Amino acid sequence: MSQEHASCKDLIEVVMDYLDGDLDAETLEELEAHLDTCHNCETLVGTLRKTILLSRQAMGAGNLPADVRQRLFASLDLGEYCGDESREP
Amino acid sequence: MNDEQFSLEALRAGDRAEFARLVEALSPAVYRLALKIVSDPLDAEDVLQETFLKAMKALPQFEGRSSLSTWVHRIAVNEALMHLRRRTDALQVDSGEDGADDEETAQMPVQLVDWCCLPEKELVSSEARARLDEAIGRLSPALRAVFLLRDVEGLSISETAEALRIGESAVKVRLMRARLRLREELTGYFSGQMEKLK
Numbered sequence: 001m002s003q004e005h006a007s008c009k010d011l012i013e014v015v016m017d018y019l020d021g022d023l024d025a026e027t028l029e030e031l032e033a034h035l036d037t038c039h040n041c042e043t044l045v046g047t048l049r050k051t052i053l054l055s056r057q058a059m060g061a062g063n064l065p066a067d068v069r070q071r072l073f074a075s076l077d078l079g080e081y082c083g084d085e086s087r088e089p
Numbered sequence: 090m091n092d093e094q095f096s097l098e099a100l101r102a103g104d105r106a107e108f109a110r111l112v113e114a115l116s117p118a119v120y121r122l123a124l125k126i127v128s129d130p131l132d133a134e135d136v137l138q139e140t141f142l143k144a145m146k147a148l149p150q151f152e153g154r155s156s157l158s159t160w161v162h163r164i165a166v167n168e169a170l171m172h173l174r175r176r177t178d179a180l181q182v183d184s185g186e187d188g189a190d191d192e193e194t195a196q197m198p199v200q201l202v203d204w205c206c207l208p209e210k211e212l213v214s215s216e217a218r219a220r221l222d223e224a225i226g227r228l229s230p231a232l233r234a235v236f237l238l239r240d241v242e243g244l245s246i247s248e249t250a251e252a253l254r255i256g257e258s259a260v261k262v263r264l265m266r267a268r269l270r271l272r273e274e275l276t277g278y279f280s281g282q283m284e285k286l287k
Binding site: 009012013016017019020022040043044046047048050051052054055056057058059060062063064068069071072073075076078081 | 105106108109112113116117120121125130134137138141142145197198201202203204205212213217218221222225236237240241242243246261264265268269271272275276
């Protein structure tokens with residue numbers, strides 16, 4: 001991964017745990033010290049973080065289409081609970 | 090969503106109003122997940138309906154060992170993967186699923202361009218979104234399901250493992266591969282955008 005740090009490729013799993021907030025204090029400190037000096041790893045972490053954020057923004061929101069919602073409630077025999085949201089805007 | 094919002098007792102007893110509240114709360118996430126796994130709105134709607142029909146039938150036996158949300162996600166993923174299997178069986182195409190991705194060599198990052206500094210409007214443009222959609226669509230079902238549950242829907246590693254009935258280490262391996270592949274694809278696209286803006 002990096003010309004300067006031959007061991008960077010060994011850090012990928014640690015980077016994933018770092019993104020998941022799943023590192024113990026000692027490993028966290030070591031990784032952050034490494035990121036301060038290794039531009040490639042810093043770029044990798046930044047772009048991975050942004051990839052996750054963009055995916056969540058693009059796909060992690062949005063309501064059910066009204067017609068799909070209406071058919072869902074009907075299929076479950078819950079039509080009486082479908083309410084006003086089932087109407088098209 | 091947390092389970093405290095719902096009365097498990099009422100759900101187990103077949104309280105229809107309480108079940109309707111559960112459907113209301115979880116159906117958008119189930120539909121998004123199904124749509125991204127099966128890539129077809131009609132199939133995704135089938136998955137959505139089948140998921141809640143199965144949940145309704147199984148609720149009296151739900152023991153609460155996982156959260157309701159994780160449990161419903163598990164049903165949804167199983168339904169979606171079954172749809173994919175049926176489709177690939179019908180086409181007589183090898184699905185190349187689950188195990189294959191675990192045996193692949195992890196893809197090392199190749200492109201190390203820092204595109205985080207691009208203007209927000211470039212990062213969230215409809216073209217960028219389409220590239221991301223395509224890249225997620227190219228992931229194998231096994232990688233896609235893990236990525237969608239963990240990184241898009243925000244389940245924890247253990248909840249994702251529970252939903253997919255695989256070990257946490259398998260979740261971590263698949264998640265790493267999915268993230269690296271998507272990052273690589275976005276880096277290819279955003280590097281080009283950076284060149285255009287120079």
